Amino acid sequence: xxxxxxxxxxxxxxxxxxxxxxxxxxxxxxxxxxxxxxxxxxxxxxxxxxxxxxxxxxxxxxxxxxxxxxxxxxxxxxxxxxxxxxxxxxxxxxxxxxxxxxxxxxxxxxxxxxxxxxxxxxxxxxxxxxxxxxxxxxxxxxxxxxxxxxxxxxxxxxxxxxxxxxxxxxxxxxxxxxxxxxxxxxxxxxxxxxxxxxxxxxxxxxxxxxxxxxxxxxxxxxxxxxxxxxxxxxxxxxxxxxxxxxxxxxxxxxxxxxxxxxxxxxxxxxxxxxxxxxxxxxxxxxxxxxxxxxxxxxxxxxxxxxxxxxxxxxxxxxxxxxxxxxxxxxxxxxxxxxxxxxxxxxxxxxxxxxxxxxxxxxxxxxxxxxxxxxxxxxxxxxxxxxxxxxxxxxxxxxxxxxxxxxxxxxxxxxxxxxxxxxxxxxxxxxxxxxxxxxxxxxxxxxxxxxxxxxxxxxxxxxxxxxxxxxxxxxxxxxxxxxxxxxxxxxxxxxxxxxxxxxxxxxxxxxxxxxxxxxxxxxxxxxxxxxxxxxxxxxxxxxxxxxxxxxxxxxxxxxxxxxxxxxxxxxxxxxxxxxxxx
Numbered sequence: 376x377x378x379x380x381x382x383x384x385x386x387x388x389x390x391x392x393x394x395x396x397x398x399x400x401x402x403x404x405x406x407x408x409x410x411x412x413x414x415x416x417x418x419x420x421x422x423x424x425x426x427x428x429x430x431x432x433x434x435x436x437x438x439x440x441x442x443x444x445x446x447x448x449x450x451x452x453x454x455x456x457x458x459x460x461x462x463x464x465x466x467x468x469x470x471x472x473x474x475x476x477x478x479x480x481x482x483x484x485x486x487x488x489x490x491x492x493x494x495x496x497x498x499x500x501x502x503x504x505x506x507x508x509x510x511x512x513x514x515x516x517x518x519x520x521x522x523x524x525x526x527x528x529x530x531x532x533x534x535x536x537x538x539x540x541x542x543x544x545x546x547x548x549x550x551x552x553x554x555x556x557x558x559x560x561x562x563x564x565x566x567x568x569x570x571x572x573x574x575x576x577x578x579x580x581x582x583x584x585x586x587x588x589x590x591x592x593x594x595x596x597x598x599x600x601x602x603x604x605x606x607x608x609x610x611x612x613x614x615x616x617x618x619x620x621x622x623x624x625x626x627x628x629x630x631x632x633x634x635x636x637x638x639x640x641x642x643x644x645x646x647x648x649x650x651x652x653x654x655x656x657x658x659x660x661x662x663x664x665x666x667x668x669x670x671x672x673x674x675x676x677x678x679x680x681x682x683x684x685x686x687x688x689x690x691x692x693x694x695x696x697x698x699x700x701x702x703x704x705x706x707x708x709x710x711x712x713x714x715x716x717x718x719x720x721x722x723x724x725x726x727x728x729x730x731x732x733x734x735x736x737x738x739x740x741x742x743x744x745x746x747x748x749x750x751x752x753x754x755x756x757x758x759x760x761x762x763x764x765x766x767x768x769x770x771x772x773x774x775x776x777x778x779x780x781x782x783x784x785x786x787x788x789x790x791x792x793x794x795x796x797x798x799x800x801x802x803x804x805x806x807x808x809x810x811x812x813x814x815x816x817x818x819x820x821x822x823x824x825x826x827x828x829x830x831x832x833x834x835x836x837x838x839x840x841x842x843x844x845x846x847x848x849x850x851x852x853x854x855x856x857x858x859x860x861x862x863x864x865x866x867x868x869x870x871x872x873x874x875x876x877x878x879x880x881x882x883x884x885x886x887x888x889x890x891x892x893x894x895x896x897x898x899x900x901x902x903x904x905x906x907x908x909x910x911x912x913x914x915x916x917x918x919x920x921x922x923x924x925x926x927x928x929x930x931x932x933x934x935x936x937x938x939x940x941x942x943x944x945x946x947x948x949x950x951x952x953x954x955x956x
Contacts, residue, residue, distance in 0.1 A: 425685025433678030738927030770938025825874030
């Protein structure tokens, strides 16, 4: 059974997602507090914005005396109407400038904190993906995993920064504006707040639909990306068979499904925004009517009405944005749900609490009644029992799909036996720390895997701390030094994606150098010469002979005849392993 699926997938509630995202954001909590305080400055600045207009209407044009509080703040010479008008104009410019500076600073801080949060979650997702089983990756595909890291991880910025911090700031602004408005005129304040329950109700009604809509859209996006990744990875095959148009149509089919899902989610969101706008418009109309009646009844002055309407206009923005943000959060929650479904999957073969360290194994390996199958009802290997002494050369032959690679995958603990056990130096493999166990193996595959970096870094992949001298010594041992120094930049030459800038024989010798440098006690050779020409094969075989000395070596081939130099020859057929003398 795939260990990644031992935890059932489940839909998380909104509060549970928020709590988990906040835990992810804990390393930046002080930055978040600073961002919240900086954002909170918007509330007092919003209070100042309409004041110059109220003073102008009531005390410049209306000739009313200044309130005692304002008169105490201004020099007596500034209270003359003409001078006061210029003072209010200056305050308008100053208030606008301060608000703009606050918004720029908050925007920069939100961007900085948001990017750091996204990077942290992306790194955690990427690290966790690498610890999940091969069965998970085989079932899900690369593109889905890339979509989790690149797209879904942005949910933490959307929820914590754009959601919680922004909504908290807007709620504070709402409270401040409501309190200021209530001091001027209570009835108008009540009218302005009539829209709040309606907005909350709309958010509750649309929340589930928005969440499910965006989650479906993300699923379809991942499927479309899978087609692109698969086609580009096999671009040589696509071109050789002339199937470019077929792959384009396949992508369009998946992308259209993604487009339809996005449009459906956007339509739902647009319907929500329309109803929010309608609520705001109705409340605004009610304010005009009631406000005019209050002025006619001399309950408030014209300047006070302008001030109240200014505050309530500022209030509508946060109220509307709170409703919109609540809807936007459902899109982010859909991504967060996918992120935590992934993080909740149990990593492959977790170490036991009492797992032992392993510096260097002798290389003695035993299989005791081992059976394995991805489906327990259809085993690939059946009751395998073998005892292989340290330093032996073991040849394994069998047709494609017979279980040769699966047998060796059990040594790496890529899979766990469904029955029996595998031992190294007399101890079951789970007794050792997984990282230490895998450090005991070096391998050379039929299709050598190189990374898009330099030759030196590819050779040192198993030992990143290796010196230049050690890297060169390994390359010489693999008969690779001569062709490396002929490259434009020698050991610092880039090999291209999957080593495309090198020939097959050159890639194979780089892989051999990597194995020499790692100097592991157990060596896996999966038909290392089958994909190279005869002229290159002699140099590779010579290097292989040096590499195998003193190591327990497993050699995989399709035919027993190619394994004549092995101490032990095994043949796999129908899941059974037989020893050939």
